[in-house]
Amino acid sequence: MSPSAEFVQKLPTDLGGAxxxxxxxxxxxxxxxxxxCHALADVLDYHKILNTEEKRRGVEALGTELIGKLSYYxxxxxxxxxxxxxxxxxxxxxxxxxxxxxxxxxxxxAAEQAL
Amino acid sequence: MTSAIAxxxxxxxxxxxxxxxxxxxxxxxxxxxxxxxxxxRVPHYIRGKRAVVEAVxxxxxxxxxxxxxxxxxxxxxxxxxxAIPLTDLWPGYAGSAADGLRIEVFENWLERKE
Amino acid sequence: MxxxxxxxxxxxxxxxxxxxxxxxxxxxxxxERGLIRPGEIRRQLxxxxxxxxxxxxxxxxxxxxxxxxxxxxxxxxxxxCEELGITFYDDTQLIVLENTDKVxxxxxxxLCSCYPRPVLGLPPDWYKQKPYRARAVRExxxxxxxxxxxxxxxxxxxxxxxxxxVRYLVLPxxxxxxxxxxxEELASLVTRDAMIGVITxxxxxxxxx
Numbered sequence: 001m002s003p004s005a006e007f008v009q010k011l012p013t014d015l016g017g018a019x020x021x022x023x024x025x026x027x028x029x030x031x032x033x034x035x036x037c038h039a040l041a042d043v044l045d046y047h048k049i050l051n052t053e054e055k056r057r058g059v060e061a062l063g064t065e066l067i068g069k070l071s072y073y074x075x076x077x078x079x080x081x082x083x084x085x086x087x088x089x090x091x092x093x094x095x096x097x098x099x100x101x102x103x104x105x106x107x108x109x110a111a112e113q114a115l
Numbered sequence: 116m117t118s119a120i121a122x123x124x125x126x127x128x129x130x131x132x133x134x135x136x137x138x139x140x141x142x143x144x145x146x147x148x149x150x151x152x153x154x155x156r157v158p159h160y161i162r163g164k165r166a167v168v169e170a171v172x173x174x175x176x177x178x179x180x181x182x183x184x185x186x187x188x189x190x191x192x193x194x195x196x197x198a199i200p201l202t203d204l205w206p207g208y209a210g211s212a213a214d215g216l217r218i219e220v221f222e223n224w225l226e227r228k229e
Numbered sequence: 230m231x232x233x234x235x236x237x238x239x240x241x242x243x244x245x246x247x248x249x250x251x252x253x254x255x256x257x258x259x260x261e262r263g264l265i266r267p268g269e270i271r272r273q274l275x276x277x278x279x280x281x282x283x284x285x286x287x288x289x290x291x292x293x294x295x296x297x298x299x300x301x302x303x304x305x306x307x308x309x310c311e312e313l314g315i316t317f318y319d320d321t322q323l324i325v326l327e328n329t330d331k332v333x334x335x336x337x338x339x340l341c342s343c344y345p346r347p348v349l350g351l352p353p354d355w356y357k358q359k360p361y362r363a364r365a366v367r368e369x370x371x372x373x374x375x376x377x378x379x380x381x382x383x384x385x386x387x388x389x390x391x392x393x394x395v396r397y398l399v400l401p402x403x404x405x406x407x408x409x410x411x412x413e414e415l416a417s418l419v420t421r422d423a424m425i426g427v428i429t430x431x432x433x434x435x436x437x438x
């Protein structure tokens with residue numbers, strides 16, 4: 001069997017029994033956007049627009065590098081985008097345009113508050 | 116196909132495929148060995164292991180591996196909570212021989228113990 | 230693989246980061262399409278905020294003082310919680326795992342982060358990260374020792390790995406010397422980590438109100 005097959009067969013999130021470090025018990029208070037992200041996942045699941053299991057698969061599909069580099073809710077939101085694209089609910093173009101608008105709006109609001 | 120038997124009357128209904136649990140509490144089973152790609156909910160560390168059914172989970176539910184691809188329908192089957200000694204999972208396990216794993220497995224991943 | 234989910238990085242002036250912008254954009258687009266309604270996210274935030282370890286502590290304290298409730302709880306964790314007004318908005322089932330003199334239970338989700346959210350709220354970071362998920366099923370006694378918990382060799386450790394629709398809650402042993410305590414006093418002893426199973430409930434001096 002090809003030596004690379006194990007990387008295809010084993011999900012990067014299938015961690016039971018892997019060697020790992022000491023547990024780091026530091027926790028963090030969730031930021032408001034992280035809570036909104038969680039609420040969004042639940043609401044999408046209620047509607048079966050994006051069910052919980054699809055979300056899990058979406059996170060798995062990010063692959064080892066992104067899973068390692070992104071935080072928990074960062075992984076969720078990127079997974080949402082990918083799945084919504086696959087389902088043709090959103091397009092990458094639409095999302096990118098809206099993200100640009102949102103970022104610009106935030107910058108304006110921050111500038112106004114600074115005055 | 117399993118018939119539900121009424122007391123002293125013989126079969127009175129034909130049950131749908133998957134309606135009756137295939138395995139009972141206390142039964143020995145083996146976790147299947149296969150390697151789906153893309154998504155699965157049976158971790159590698161239990162594949163091929165022998166287990167004992169500790170509970171039949173009700174009500175029946177969808178196949179979560181199929182749900183992962185957006186299938187919100189399909190033939191419902193049972194999940195089973197099964198027990199596997201940690202010494203069977205990990206060579207050289209250093210804890211107590213009585214230590215064990217409990218894990219839920221969907222019916223399509225279990226086979227009768229050979 | 231090094232996991233990076235420690236404190237999220239935000240710009241020092243509080244300007245939303247890249248992922249917050251993505252979350253906001255997705256939410257707005259879905260609302261504009263009529264796929265989700267504005268009130269739904271707000272409502273779900275309230276649902277989530279209302280779920281904390283205090284709920285689980287109430288369940289545990291009730292089980293400690295009421296043997297019939299305890300029996301119903303062990304028979305069907307979800308319906309017993311519903312008796313106390315704790316609803317299961319996510320359609321999961323609950324199995325309550327009873328610690329005894331002979332058995333100590335521990336819960337984990339090796340594949341992701343399944344956790345009894347309806348009755349405990351959201352899980353701590355460490356529960357969702359690689360070290361716990363990898364090692365809890367492999368060397369539970371060493372993991373427990375890292376939390377300061379030593380389980381004698383003649384006590385069996387059972388590790389429950391959630392992979393499907395069932396969630397777990399550990400029913401810890403009631404500490405010695407609490408025979409006359411009220412349910413509220415008992416509940417105040419029960420922490421989230423004891424209901425995950427990484428620590429036991431320790432007795433402490435009773436603080437009379």
